[in-house]
Amino acid sequence: MPVVDSIAEYEHLERVNLNMFNILSVVLQEQSITRAGVRLNMSQSAVSGTLARLRTMLGDPLLVRGKSRLVPTERALELIGSLSAVTECVELLSGRAHGKSDAIVPRKCVVACIDEISSILVPAITAEILRSSEHTSVEFKSIEAEDVSQELWSGSVDTAxxxxxxxxxxxxxxxxxxxxxxxxxxxxxLSRQPHISRAQYEKAEHVALLSHRGRPQYAIESALRARQMSRRNTVAMPFADVIPHLLERSGLLFTTSRRFAxxxxxxxxxxMSPLDVELPPINYFQMSTFATRDPLRISWVKAKVRAAWKTLQAENALNVP
Incomplete structure (x- = not known):
């Protein structure tokens, strides 16, 4: 390649800045240069100029005119996920460079929660996050214990x-x-008794909460085996919030946490009745990784989960150490 072409290419790339990708992201969301300009506080001509430069640089029209809006091309649709990460990094770096205290607050939190505590904990976490930031959305996932590490390391979950x-x-x-x-x-x-004996427990018919892979709760089964106990799982299902309504209409027992009950x-x-057999306590813990996400933002999400548990403690909903 001639030297003059290399210099020209370098100067072209030098003029490309990350903010251009933020502009493209907004145009793709709005599918209108006019609306994107209003949202970005830019003139329509400035937005059009940036889009033209990106079209040349990426070798694709990115958006084509439809009947009432700009329609993303296949190439533009492929870029959407990457653009979200780029724009978030731009906001993160520029915000911290200018000392903005909210630069650690994520646009979106993804929290994984086991089913048996989700009906109590999810509303508390949601309230805490929305109270702390009006610009943050939250997504919850139901997750298998054996999948937690993979989900965290892949970056698809912030905390579990x-x-x-x-x-x-x-x-x-x-x-x-x-x-x-x-x-x-x-x-x-058995509801007329102060507690349930081992013999009564083993004779009764039970409903078991299944994992999404079709297995009964491993921790409970292990605890029962450790006490040389067993249960007759007449019904099994993966929906924790359905089980109480099933109990209301049946003669089944459900072994669960006191707070769920x-x-x-x-x-x-x-x-709710206790067993006359001492079983180990349930420990709830928070897992996270800083491997693929910004540590300060992960810490922010973890702090909101922690604050939600403290709120529940104040409401006598959970025992927090």
Whole structure:
């Protein structure tokens, strides 16, 4: 390549700045140069000029005129995910460079939560995040314990709340504990007793919460085996929030956390009874990784989860250490 062409190419690339990709991202969202200009506080000609430069640089029209809007090309659709990451990095770097305190606040939080505590914890986390930032959205995922590490390392989840009946893994944050109880209909014969004996528990018919892979809760099964106990799982399903309504209309027992049982017994005709066999406590802990995301932003999300548990503690909804 002639030297003059190399210099020309270098000067062309030098004039490309990351803000151009932010402009493209807004144009793709609005599918209108006029609306994008209003949103960006730029003139229509400036937005058009940036789009023209990007078309030349990327060798693609990016947006073509439709009946009532600009329509993204296939190449532009492929870029959308990358543009989101680029614009977020631009905001992050420029915000911190100018000392903006909100530069660590993410546009979106993705929180994974195990099913049996989600009905109590998810509303509290949502309230905490929305109260802390009017510009942040939150997405929740139901997740399998064995998939947590992969989801965290891939960057598709910011933090995950999982449980164990054993020791909390080293390096993870214990945020709450609870105990196992039995939940049943108020019409169930065992609801008239102060506690449930081993023999009664093993004779009764149970409903088991399945993982999305079709397996009963491993932690509970392991705890029962450790006490040389078993249960008859007559019904099994992967929907934790459906089980209380099933109990209301059946003679089944459900082994679950005290807080889950108390929550549903507060508005459904259900009864909660402890077992006369001592079982290990449920430990809830928070998992995260800084491998693929900005550490300050991950810390922000974790702090909101922690604050949500403290709020629940104040409302006597959870036992927090």
């Amino acid at each position: 709340i999982v449980s164990t009946l054993g020791e909390v893994p080293i390096g993870h944050e214990l945020i709450g504990t609870d105990e196992l109880v039995c939940l049943m209909s108020k019409r169930h014969p 108390e929550h549903y017994a507060s508005f459904l005709p259900l009864h």
